[in-house]
Amino acid sequence: MILAYETSTQVCSVAFLNNEGEIFQKRITGRSVHSDHVFLFTEELINEHAFNIGDLEAVLVSNGPGSYTGLRIAASAIKGLLFQQNIPLFACNTLAGFASSESISPETTGTIHSIIDARRTHVYHQSFIKNDVGDPEAKTNATVMEIKDFEAMIKDGDVVIGTGLHRLNKELLSTVTVMDDAAISAGNLIKLYQQSTAVQFCKRTEVEALDPEYITSNQVNNSPS
DSSP states (O other), rough: EEEEOOOEEEEEEEEETTTTOOOEEEESSSTHHHHHHHHHHHHHHHHHTOGGGGSSSSEEEEEOOOOHHHHHHHHHHHHHHHHOOOEEEEEEEEEHHHHTTTOOOOOOOOEEEEEESSSTTTEEEEOOOOOOOOEEEEESOEEEEEHHHHHHTTTTTOOOEESOOGGSSSSHHSSSHHHHHOOEEEEEEHHHHHTTTTTHHEEEGGGOOOOOOOOOOOHHHHHOO
């Protein structure tokens, strides 16, 4: 059994994998929803599926890049949840989680671009390509870049998934598969954890060492132009 948390954007999602391999999740989207719903969703899943924290084989958390507030709330919740518990904790690459979304067709052969709105004229970006068994492998490192530079990378047949899509060239997006924040969920992290490439993106950590990778104003201001 696995519990997963995705709070890197305005999406707040908690997902549970049971012993039969079924994924159940709670999800809401909006500003300032994380503090109220992370704990509520956790409690609801525990009650609905009758498990204890000690029953879990792992806890997964989307670890950034992303919103400072959302990532901090999830990290705080997990530190409380796993206090004095010996449950393996994995900090997972947020953008790789996007690229693992079930909404992406298994037949996809183009580049998968995961993005998060970084405000001003920037996005946080990482690109992926599916390997021989259909699992995402990193094509680039996560970075902050100018929107115009990201748009220059997009080719026909690619997939663009994430937030800030309304800021991109609409004509350019008409040539690719576009998925907005409806495709973002904690369930994606469970899928990522189960894939052949999981070791690249899900890193074992200790509760005390959990340190989310925030998008900061300094990173945006010092990104390449």
